[in-house]
Amino acid sequence: MKVLLVSPVFHGYWSAFASALEALDLDVAVHCYDTAGRVGNALAHRYESSGVADRVRGTATAATIAALADADPDAVLVVKGDFLGADWWDALAASRARSALWLYDELSRMTYDDATLGSVGRVFSYSPDDTRTLRARGLDADVLPDGFDSLTAFTPRPSERVSFVGSRYPARARLLHVLADAGEPVEAYGREWSRNPWDVLRTRQWRSAGVPAHRDIDRSTYYGVMAGSVATLNIHGDGHDGLSMRTYEAPGVGALQLVDRPDVAQHYDVGTETLVFRSDDELVELVRRARRDPVWASGIREAGRRRTLAEHTLVHRMRKVRAAWA
Structure with a gap:
């Protein structure tokens, strides 16, 4: 075909x-x-x-x-x-x-x-x-649903920071500040966070978000960032019913995902394959537990990756599309 x-x-x-x-x-x-x-x-x-x-x-x-x-x-x-x-x-x-x-x-x-x-x-x-x-x-x-690109190779980039990759919205900046104020190092990736002069000009984000920030990175690189971070944030905020690509990409690369959507439970087992936070305090506590209990965190990373590769890749999604053409 x-x-x-x-x-x-x-x-x-x-x-x-x-x-x-x-x-x-x-x-x-x-x-x-x-x-x-x-x-x-x-x-x-x-x-x-x-x-x-x-x-x-x-x-x-x-x-x-x-x-x-x-x-x-x-x-x-x-x-x-x-x-x-x-x-x-x-x-x-x-x-x-x-x-x-x-x-x-x-x-x-x-x-x-x-x-x-x-x-x-x-x-x-x-x-x-x-x-x-x-x-x-x-x-x-x-x-x-969205899915994980399992066909793109990546290399984990070890870091003690909590990472966020994506657009800059006030709710996302606020949560990064919650972690930073609690003493947890964070970093954000994307043109709207970047202080590069060209990025500032084209996004018109004249004021810094006040957290360590980097420019846009390609998918292979941000897969490595998420995989190597102590944890990675997935913040949807209000107004979105569907779950983002990051919902499947983070566990797909073996990252420890902290997501703000309890309905992720329809795709992953919360607590063993991914983690959900419902408050600022819970977010801080999950990050601190990941630092003090790396065996626990590693178990969640491995289980989330297995589940993703078994059910949530883009190949799985395209198989459903192909079936509609049969």
């Missing part, structure tokens, strides 16, 4: 999705629809109703339609895809290809209507709530 993967660049995850499909003996062509230029894409997202946004989206849509014609695939997997215009969805529906759409964000943050979603063979969402909503509206929808 020849598959066209249509994906945003999104921190290079397109390559992980493609590799997972290829691991299932599928012939994969890739089109990243938001590569027209960082400045144009940033303006299109920031000024969604502007003429600039319309032109950027129009160019991206035309290029994606051309990629569909060039690939002539048996099946198409669109990841997120709400940046693309109606002409793309019409072209996809008119093609002979089977199709699937994978949403890794909440519907409330996107601009889809039921007619567009209904034109796709199967809609997958990382959000159980959104999946129930779509089904109630008569759409063919199923839950497809």
Whole structure:
């Protein structure tokens, strides 16, 4: 089966999705629809109703339609895809290809209507709530959680710090300060935390978060950071029903994950495969226990990695997508 993967660049995850499909003996062509230029894409997202946004989206849509014609695939997997215009969805529906759409964000943050979603063979969402909503509206929808890229090699980077990798939100900065104020060393990775002049200019984060910070790092590197840290934080905050990639990546690399979502229990055994904190005090205590009881921490790391490799890799996720095309 020849598959066209249509994906945003999104921190290079397109390559992980493609590799997972290829691991299932599928012939994969890739089109990243938001590569027209960082400045144009940033303006299109920031000024969604502007003429600039319309032109950027129009160019991206035309290029994606051309990629569909060039690939002539048996099946198409669109990841997120709400940046693309109606002409793309019409072209996809008119093609002979089977199709699937994978949403890794909440519907409330996107601009889809039921007619567009209904034109796709199967809609997958990382959000159980959104999946129930779509089904109630008569759409063919199923839950497809995020997963761990088990095909990317990494080298652990030992550190006595608690790590956080991801976007800078006030709730995340606050929790890093909670740990730092309790005497626990922390570090954050990502352009919004970085004090590099270019990062400050493009993110407009004029004030430092007040914690040790580093620039963006690629997936292999941050896998090593998480694996080598005394513990790694996974902070979702409010407004997210689905569980993030990090939920599976952290235990997948053998990290000691501290996550703020008790519903992670639907995928991992809390206390033996991953750890959940429900308060500031509990977060501090879990980190301190990890330091004073490395055997306990190691057991959780090993069990979480085994569970992830058995059930929660991107290959597992793509197997479910392939089954929808059967």
